[in-house]
Amino acid sequence: MDLDTVRTFVAAADAGRFQEAAAELGVTQQAVSKRVAALERALGVRLFTRTPRGAELTIDGQAFLPHARELLRTAERAVAAVRADRRPLRVDVINSRGAxxxxxxxxxxxxxxxxxxxxxxxxxxxxxxxIRSGAIDASFRAVTAPGRPLPEDVEAVRVLDEPLQLLTGPAHALAGARSVTLAELAGHRIWMPGVVPGTEWTAYYDDLVARFGLTLEATGPNFGSDALLDTIADTPALATFMGGGTRLVWPAGHGLRRIPVTGPTPVYPHALLWRRGNPHPGLASLRAHLAGVAVGGDTDDGTWMPDWVIPR
Structure with a gap:
């Protein structure tokens, strides 16, 4: 159904005269008559009766009017859903439980x-x-991984350095430690089933393993965080890394331990990415808000991150 004909019908119904509807729409009276006639042919009914006072709705026209108004409202909502200056700010956060x-x-x-x-x-x-197509307005990522430079029209700023923690079950050899150094982790099995090739977090952990001689395993399917917690709780030989800002809840019986990692503290660098010139007003508010957030990550014995991370 042609929305122009529906819009013209509503204007004519509200005005009561085709001439006034034409003035409101910025078209000729003849154009209004043609659009109404086209809509009547499409519906197979008469919508108006011409009278000396103007145009009056028929019974069918009265029945169609509320639906015509709703069609126009639906069309407006559809347009607003994709217009950057009117739709919600769309932000990619990778997962729902992270920092x-x-x-x-x-x-x-x-x-x-x-x-x-x-x-x-x-x-x-x-x-x-x-980001480049406008489908989303921003994304949180670790950038820029080796060989993965950002396009020139995409900007980025580091907004959060998140310290890593070691997560163990109650029977793990390090479960009682108040903190653990990276050197002490050498020889322990770190299980990370969510690490997959081609992602920036894989590049991060590849560099971490190479720098400190750690043993990282990505074997087995990734069934999500609940299954990961179950396995870590039940397997004394396994531990995993977890961001300090990650929010997880597990059964009390699991007895899991979150242990700070030091000497130096590995931090995961979160950056905000957006397209240069994006007009969404919410993006400016988000960037201003994040500019006031402390990047964090500094510790007494220093921090570590890959050398490909963008500077602050």
């Missing part, structure tokens, strides 16, 4: 007037493509 999701929750509390759509994309190439 950057906490940043977005804080932003939402501070700026409730900014409507948000939170999406979760896995691959950085997909995220960058979505």
């Amino acid at each position: 950057v999701t906490g940043l977005m929750r804080e932003f939402h509390r501070a700026h409730p007037e900014v409507e948000l759509d939170v999406v979760m994309l896995v691959e950085i190439d997909a995220a960058v493509a979505a």
Whole structure:
């Protein structure tokens, strides 16, 4: 159904005269008559009766009018859903339990007037493509991995350095430690089933393993965080890394331990990516909010991150 004909019908119904509807729409009276006639042919009914006073709705016209108004409202909502200056701010956070999701929750509390759509994309190439096309407005990523430079129209700023922690079950050899150094982790099996080739976090852990001689295993399917916690709790030989800002809840019987890693502390660098010139007003608010967030990560014995990470 042609929305122009529906819009013309509503204007004529509200005005009661084709001439006034034409003036409102900025078209000729003849154009109004043609559009109404086209809509009547499409519906197979008469919508107006001409009278000396103008145009009056028929019974069919009265029945169609509320639906015509709803059609126009639906069309307006559809357009608003994809227009960058009217739709919600779309931000990719990778997962729902990580530190950057906490940043977005804080932003939402501070700026409730900014409507948000939170999406979760896995691959950085997909995220960058979505940023460049306008499908999303921003993404949190670790950049820039070796051989993966950002396009010139995509900007990035580091917003959070998240310390890694060691997660163990109650029977693990390091479960009683108040902290553990990277050197002490050598020889222990670190299980990371979510590490997959081609992602920036894989590049991060590859560099971490190479620098400190760690043993990282990515074997087995990734069934999600709940299955990971179950396995770590039940397997004394396994531990895993977890971001200090990751929010997880597990059964009390699991007896899991979150242990700070030191000497130096490995930190995961989260950066915000966006397309240069993106007009969404919410993006400016998000960037200003994040600029006031402490990047963090510094410790007494220093921190470590790959040399490909963008500077602060």
